[in-house]
Amino acid sequence: MERMFAAPFVAQLGDGHVDGVYSMAKDPGSLERFASGSGDGVIKCWDLPGREQIWSAKAHDNIVKGICWTPDRKIVSCAADKTVKIWDPYNGEEKGRPMGTYLGQGAFTDISHHRDRPAIAVSSSNISIYDLTRSASGPTQTLQWPTSTDTITAVSFNQTETSVLASTALDRAVVLYDLRTSSPLAKTILTLASNAVAWNPMEAFNFAVANEDHNIYIFDMRNMKRALNVLKDHVAAVMDVEFSPTGEELVSASYDRTIRLWSRSRGHSRDVYHTKRMQRVFSARFTPDNNYVLSGSDDGNVRMWRVNASDRSGVKSARQRQKLEYDQALVRRYEHMPELRRIKRHRHLPKTIKKAGEIKGEELKAIKRREENVRKHSKKGSMPRQAEREKMVLAKET
Numbered sequence: 001m002e003r004m005f006a007a008p009f010v011a012q013l014g015d016g017h018v019d020g021v022y023s024m025a026k027d028p029g030s031l032e033r034f035a036s037g038s039g040d041g042v043i044k045c046w047d048l049p050g051r052e053q054i055w056s057a058k059a060h061d062n063i064v065k066g067i068c069w070t071p072d073r074k075i076v077s078c079a080a081d082k083t084v085k086i087w088d089p090y091n092g093e094e095k096g097r098p099m100g101t102y103l104g105q106g107a108f109t110d111i112s113h114h115r116d117r118p119a120i121a122v123s124s125s126n127i128s129i130y131d132l133t134r135s136a137s138g139p140t141q142t143l144q145w146p147t148s149t150d151t152i153t154a155v156s157f158n159q160t161e162t163s164v165l166a167s168t169a170l171d172r173a174v175v176l177y178d179l180r181t182s183s184p185l186a187k188t189i190l191t192l193a194s195n196a197v198a199w200n201p202m203e204a205f206n207f208a209v210a211n212e213d214h215n216i217y218i219f220d221m222r223n224m225k226r227a228l229n230v231l232k233d234h235v236a237a238v239m240d241v242e243f244s245p246t247g248e249e250l251v252s253a254s255y256d257r258t259i260r261l262w263s264r265s266r267g268h269s270r271d272v273y274h275t276k277r278m279q280r281v282f283s284a285r286f287t288p289d290n291n292y293v294l295s296g297s298d299d300g301n302v303r304m305w306r307v308n309a310s311d312r313s314g315v316k317s318a319r320q321r322q323k324l325e326y327d328q329a330l331v332r333r334y335e336h337m338p339e340l341r342r343i344k345r346h347r348h349l350p351k352t353i354k355k356a357g358e359i360k361g362e363e364l365k366a367i368k369r370r371e372e373n374v375r376k377h378s379k380k381g382s383m384p385r386q387a388e389r390e391k392m393v394l395a396k397e398t
Contacts, residue, residue, distance in 0.1 A: 008273050008309040010292065013046045013302040014053040021296025023067045024283045025075070031288050035075050035089070036302050037064025043077055045089040046302065048287065055089040059098070066111035070118070070132065074099065078108035078122050084130065100135050104128060112157045112165065121165055123152035127177065143177045145184050145397075156197045160204035164221070168194035172394075174209055176221055187397040188224040190217070196240045200264075202247030210238035214360075216252055217392060218264060224396055227389040231262050233269045235356040240283045245290045249307075253284035256353055259295050261307065272347050273305050 019039035027033035033054075034046045041060035044053050060079035067077045075087040082105070085098040106124040113120050118132040119140075128139035150171035158164040163179040172193045176185040192212040200206040206228065208218045216231040216238055236256035243250055243264075250262045252269075259281055260269035279298035286293055291313070293305045316324070334340050349357070375383045 008271070008305045009275060010304040010306060011051050013048075013051050013294075013304065014044075016299075016301040017042060017044065019063075019300055020279075020282065020298040021300060021302055022282045023064050023077075024285050024294060024296050024302070025067045025069050026285055026288060026294075027069050027073060028071065028288070029069075029073055033073075033089075034285075034287075034294060034302075035067055035069065036283075036296055037067045037077055038300065039063045041079060041081075043067065043075060043087065045075070048292075048304070051304070057087060057098075059085055059087065065107075065109050066122070068111050068113045068120070070113055071116060076111060076113060076120055076132075078111045080107035080109075082107055084108065084111065084120070084122055086132065100132070102130050102137075104139075109151060110154045110156075112155050114157055115159045115162045117162075121155050121157060123155040123167060125149065125151055127152060127155055127165070127167060129179065141179065141182050143182065143184065145173065145175050145187055148173065148175075148187075154194070154196045156199060156207075158199045158204060158207075159201055160199070166197045166199070166207055166221075168197050168209060174219070174224075185398070186221075186224060188219075188393060189395040189397075190392045191394060195238065198242045198250075200243045200247045201245060208241050208243065208250060210241040210252060211392070212237045213392070214238065214254075215392070216241050216250065216262070225390065225393060226387065227392065229264065230267060230389055230392075231269070232267055233260055233272070233357075234258070235353055235360055239281065242285055244286045244307075245288055249286075251284045251286055251293050253281035253295060253297075255280050256356065257281060257297075257350070258353060259284050259293065259305070261293070271309060272349065273309075274350060274353075275303070276350075277301075278303065 017038035021036050021038050023037040025035050032048050034048055037043045041062055043057055043059045045055040047054045059077050061081040064077055064079050073090055078084045084102040086100040088099055108122050108124050110123045120130050122128050126142050126144035129141035131140045150169045152167045152169045155167045165177050167175050170193055172190050173187050175187045178185050194209040194211045196210040198208050205221050208216055210216055214234045217227045218229045220228055234254040234256055236254055238252050238254050240253040241250055252260050257278055258272050258274045261271045262269050281295050281297045283296040291307055293307055295303050
């Protein structure tokens with residue numbers, strides 16, 4: 001019955017954007033406000049209960065690469081036009097008039113705000129820390145791995161250990177920095193580049209990276225030699241990832257035109273969402289109440305989805321709640337049965353994604369067969385087996 005009533009798609013917000021939606025951020029002080037930035041440089045602020053646009057501004061000359069909220073409810077955005085701008089959507093200032101502007105040396109790629117200080121980290125060829133209380137000044141700190149010159153693609157402050165931040169770069173590196181010493185802590189090189197990094201809000205040491213090899217890797221910053229978990233199901237590059245407010249689940253956005261929901265302890269997604277008109281998905285976020293997911297795609301739409309596809313948001317009577325709890329207990333009791341397990345696991349997928357998944361499965365099997373054949377005809381011990389959670393780590397520097 002749960003699968004019969006599954007209807008994850010809730011609504012599209014307003015009329016969307018004219019260009020693709022490449023960055024999104026949720027207001028930390030409100031369940032109702034949400035911001036998105038598009039490829040034509042426009043930032044929009046949305047009212048989630050009304051599903052309508054309440055504020056917009058032509059913020060930049062080109063694609064908005066990063067967007068975040070400050071604790072005092074301002075929006076900070078960065079773009080490839082080498083500027084960082086501060087906006088106040090709540091007080092409805094005149095459109096096109098930012099509260100402050102900071103200029104950088106190169107095109108910015110991502111932005112993250114400190115949990116409680118008026119400080120932001122912006123990435124380009126290095127990470128620049130700006131103090132928002134100083135108007136029109138340069139960065140107070142500049143962070144970079146000494147031997148690296150590649151563009152940093154994503155940066156994120158740890159919201160619990162607030163002096164630690166993580167970044168990913170085009171040289172396939174994941175680097176950790178400490179603001180207290182103004183220096184990098186450790187660098188881990190993976191097999192392919194990563195597109196996004198997200199910290200677990202409940203476990204300060206754990207973070208996830210969205211990788212170009214179709215997988216999501218969860219790491220413990222204290223031991224970067226191996227991943228805590230590898231999440232596999234996407235059939236194209238993973239463009240964005242975020243932990244839920246509870247820290248137990250993740251949402252990912254992929255180039256294969258789907259978003260997926262994951263349990264952090266399992267290797268495969270528990271649900272996959274898609275629509276016929278949705279194109280490449282570049283960003284995905286949980287709402288602060290953990291009931292909905294928002295996605296931004298190349299077709300210019302911001303879509304809202306239910307975290308649990310069969311849930312309904314209306315007020316339930318005591319009898320209805322009792323019935324739902326009874327049904328869930330029944331499913332838990334008989335989930336080992338093959339028929340129930342098949343019904344619970346089955347998801348309808350677009351033909352292209354299903355076919356791509358089958359081809360990818362065949363390719364992975366062929367690689368494993370080839371490795372086994374080489375191992376059989378090699379000297380004993382010359383090809384040790386490597387754990388799946390260690391394969392992606394090529395090197396580690398400190």
